[in-house]
Amino acid sequence: MEVTLGRFLFERLSQLKVNTIFGLPGDFNLSLLDKVYEVDGMRWAGNANELNAAYAADGYSRIKGLSCLVTTFGVGELSALNGVGGAFAEYVGMLHVVGVPSILSQSKQLLLHHTLGNGDFTVFHRMSNNILQTTAFISDINTAPSEIDRCIREAWVYQRPVYIGLPANLVDLKVPAHLLDQPLDLSLRPNEPEAQEEVIQNVLKLVERAQNPIILVDACALRHNCREEVKELVNITNYPVFTTPMGKSGVNEDHPRFGGVYVGTLSHPEVKESVESSDLILSIGALLSDFNTGSFSYSYKTKNVVEFHSDYTKIKQANFPGVQMKECLQMLISKIAPLVINYKPVSVPYVPEYNTACPPETPLTQEWLWTRVSHWFREGDIIVTETGTSAFGIIQSRFPNNTIGISQVLWGSIGFTVGATVGAAMAAQELDPTKRVILFVGDGSLQLTVQEISTMCKWQTNNTWMFVLNNDGYTIERLIHGMNATYNDIQPWKNLKILDLFNAKESESTRVSTTGELESLFEDPMFAVLNKLRMIEVLLPRMDAPANLVAQAKLSEQVNNT
Template sequence: MPEIKVGDYIFTRLRQLGVESVFGVPGDYELALLDLIGDSGLSWKGNPNELVASYAADGYARINGIGAFVTTFGPGELSAYCGMAGHYAEYVPVAHIVGYPSVTAADSHAIMHHSLGNGIFDMYEKMAREITATTVVLRNKQTAAQDIDRALTIMVEQSRPVYIGVPTDMAYAPVSDEGLKTPIPTTLPPNDKATEQNAVAAIHEALEKAQSPVIVVDGNCARNNALQVTEELVKAAGLPYFVTAMGKGFNETLPNFGGLYGGGASYPEVKKAVESADVLLFIGRYANDFNTGEFTVKVNEKGVIDLQRFWLSIGDQKINVSMNHTLAALVDSVKKTPLSKTAKAVTWDPYPMKPEASGPLTQDFLWYAIGEFFQPGDLIIGETGTSAFGLGAAKLPKDTFMYNQTIFGSIGYATGAALGSFMAAQETGKFKRGILVTGEGSLHLTVQAFADLLRYNVKPIIFVLNNDGYTVERIIHGMEAVYNEVAHWDYSTLAHTFGPAFPSKYHGPIKTAEELTKLLQDPELREECFQLVEVKLDKHDAPLSVRLTGAAIDEFNKAQ
C-alpha cells in the first residue's frame, strides 16, 4: 500500500481543497514540517508575526473559500488565538496547523521550552477548543490520516476554523495515502426532498400572500457562499431587497435595491420600507449590535423568515434544511410560478444631500468621495470602527465585494486580512483592485503586514484615516480622554521603511475636500504599485451612520 508522510498528507488535502498559499511564522517545532509545504504544490507566505498570519488566513479564506496557517506550539499559537476567535465568530473556514513537541517528550512529561514548565502539553489545545469547530493532536500514525480528514471535513461542513497539532516525530511518519483518493465534500448534502419542497412552498406562499414583502441580505449569506444563488432569487422575485452592514458586498446595482438597513442607523426611507414590511425574508440573519444599530431594529418579527446554513424558521416553525439547496429550489419555484408582487420604485440615495465639496475634509464628504472612487472589480476591506460605519453608506458598483470583521471587531484586523484577501484575489483572478480603508489607531496594531504587502507584490490602495486617535471610541465615551489618543507617526515613510526595495507612493496628508477630489481623479492613484493615502480628519467628526446610531440609542434609552 503506497505511503505518504503525515505532513504531506495535510498539505495535499489543503491543496485539494483549493488552497495555494499557506501563511505563518516559522518556529523550531514546525521547521521540518514547513519543508514539506512545496511538495504538495503550495507556497509558503511567511509573516512578521502570528497575529498577522491568522488575519491573513482569514482574509484569504473569505475570497478563496479555505485558508490555512502554521505556527509553533506555545507563544506562536497563543499569539494567533485572537485571529482564530474571529474565524470562529465570523464563520471563516481556516486550518490552524501547530508544530508540537514530540510525542515522546509529551509522554515523559519533559520540561520543554514554550510550555508552562510543568510537563503538561495539552493546555493550549484545551484553550483552542472554545474557538474552533474541532481540535486534534496527531499522536498515532495509525489514525493520523483519518483524524486529519475528520478535522478538515468539519471545517468545511461548519465553515469554521479547526486546529491540527503535529508533533515533531509525527510530521514525517508514514501513513497510507488511500484516503486522498476520496475528496473531502465541499458542499452540504442535499436536503430531504419532501422537507425541502414543504419549506419552499411555505416561503413562496408567505411571500405571495404578503402585502409588502422584502428581502434582507445579512451577514451569513456571504459566509455561507450563497451570494450567487441569492442574487438569482432577488432577480427572479423582483421584490425590494436590502443589505445590512454585515451583508455589504452583495450586488447593489439591481433596480430593486433599497439600501442599507441597520435599525436606527438607517436612512429614514430605508428604515420605513423595512420596518413596515409584513414579511421579511432574511438570508443569513445575524442580529448583533453592530449590525442592528445597537439593537434598534423594529421589524415585524412574526413575519420574519430566517434562512440559515442548516435550517430555516418561519414564525415559530423550524425546518432542518440547508441554505444553498433551499435557495436554489426557491429560485426554481419563483421562476415557475412568479410572484404577483412587483418592487415599488426604489428612491434610496445614500447621499440625498451631497456633502460640501470644499473646505476642510469631513467624514461625510470622505465617504461620499470614496464611494464614487470605487469601480467594478474592486475588493474593498474596511477596518472595525469609523471605516466600517462610513463604508456602509457607499453604494457599490457591480462585481465588487466588501467586508469587515463585524462580529469580533478586532482592531488591526483589516490590514492583515487585506494581505490574505488581496493575495487570494491575485491567485483566483476574481478582482482587479484591492482597497483597504483603516484608521490609524487600528493600523498601529498590525502595520508589519505592510512588509508582506510590498514583498509579495500585492499593490493595494490604502486609505489611512488620521483623526488623532480612536474616533468611534471618543463618540461612545471620553471625547477628550487621554486613553483615546494614539502615537503620532510619519505615514509618508512607512512604505519605504517596510519595503525599501519595492515601488510605492504616498499621497497626503489630504486635509481638504478639494485635495481629495483632485487625488481621486488623478491617474497616478490608479497606477499599479503600493499606494498609501493619508487623510486628515477632525477627531470630533464621525460618519452619519454613527451619529444616527447614537441618536437612536439615546431615544431608545429615554423610552425605557
C-alpha cells in the first residue's frame, strides 16, 4: 500500500518510458540510487563525470522526450551545470535530481563537506535557478509526490530542465502507492479559442493571397513534437519546405517538396533566392541564433512572416501570447485545403551534389566526406555532429527518412556529442535495437569528453559508429582567429587505442586517409552490421573545412571585433 519516495520517483519515470538514469553516485544520493534497481527495466548508466552525464541525459531526451540526471549536492550538481545550461538553451526536457543533505543537517547549518562552509544549503539551488523551467527543494514528505509530478510535467511540456532537491533522509520515507495509479497528465493546455481563431483567420488571409509561399522548419518543431504537423502541412499545401541547421531532420529530405537548408547568406544561392523571394513564410519553431542564421543574415523580401512557437504565435508584427503551435497547426491544417486548391507549385531549388568520383588514392577532404556519407546513411539513423567542421559539414549531407539529427548549434559546448552519443545509443537500445547511432567528432572535441566512451564500452552500445575527424587541432577556432596560434593546437593521441584502453568487448578501430579506403568501408556490408563498437579515424588536412564554415568563421570574427 506504500512505496518509498525514491521508488515513487523512478516508477513515475518508468511510466514515461524513461528507463535509463544518468549521473554519478555521491554520499547524499546513495540511498536514492538503491531505488533504481527496484523498478523493473530501469538501469543506472553510471557515467564518467557529471558534465558527461548531463550531456548523455540531453542526448537521451532528444530521442525520448525526457531524461533524468542524478547528481550529489554541491560538487556534483555544479559539475553538471554546463550540460544543464545547454539543455535549457536548446529546449531539451531533463529532470535534474540532486541528493541534498538531510533536513536536520540543514536546520542545524552543519559545516558539512560539499558546502561553502557558511551554512547555506540552498545556494547551489539558487545558482541553477536561471537555467531551469521550475524547481522543487523538497522538505515535506506529504507534498513530495505532487512536487515530483509537477516538475516532471513541466520538463515534458515545456521541454526544459527542471530541478528537484531531494534530502537524503526523505528518500526512504513512505508515500501512498495508489498515487502511481493516476497517470501524469502531460497534455498541453488548450489554446484560448478566440485568440486561436483570430490567428487562423489572419493566416488564411495571407495564404489566400500568396503566390510564392514557403515553409521553414526550425529546432523547436522537433523539440515540441510537431514533425507530423509539418508533414501534413507540406502534403496538403505542396509548398516548398526548407529547414535551418537546427531544424535538420524535422522534414523528410526525400520529399519532392524539400528545398534544402537555409542559413541566410551561407545558403546555396538557389536556396537563398527561393526563400528570400517568397511572399509568405510559414516559420515553425524558429530559434534564430547566429550559427543557425548565418550570423543573422536572413534577408526576407516580404513582411508576410508567420512564426509558430511553442508558447505564442507572431503574424507580421502582431504577437498572440499563449497560442501554442501544435494545436494551432492542427487547426490550420484542418482549414487550409480549400485555399490552396489553385496554388501552382513552383519548382524547388536544385542543389547539385558534389562529384565524389576520383582515383582511390585521393586524399580525403571535407567536401568529399559529407557528400559520400549521405549514401551510407539509412532510414532510422541517429546522426550526432559535434560543433565545428562536423556541424557545418552535415548541412550538405542528405538525411534519409525518419532520421534524427543531434547537434548543439546554439549552446555549442565543445565535446557535447561524445556524452550525447551515449544517451542517444542507450535510448536507441531501448526503442529499436536495429537503430544505428553515428557520431562525427573532431580530434580536439574528443579530448574534452573522451572518458564517456568508457560508458559505451560498459553498456556495449554496439549500435554506435564514431567517426573521429583528425585535422590536427581546433580547425573551427583557427578559421575564426589564430590560424597558426599554438592555443589552437592539441596533443596528438593514438586514437585507435582508445577502445582497447576502455576495455571494449567487441570493437573495431580503423584509420582512413584516402577516398578509396573510406569507400571500401562504406561498401563493405559487414561494416554496417550492429555487432561491435566502431571507431573510424578520418585523417583530413589541417585547414580543410566545409565552405559554409569558412564563410561563417569570417562573419564570426567580424562580429567579435565590432
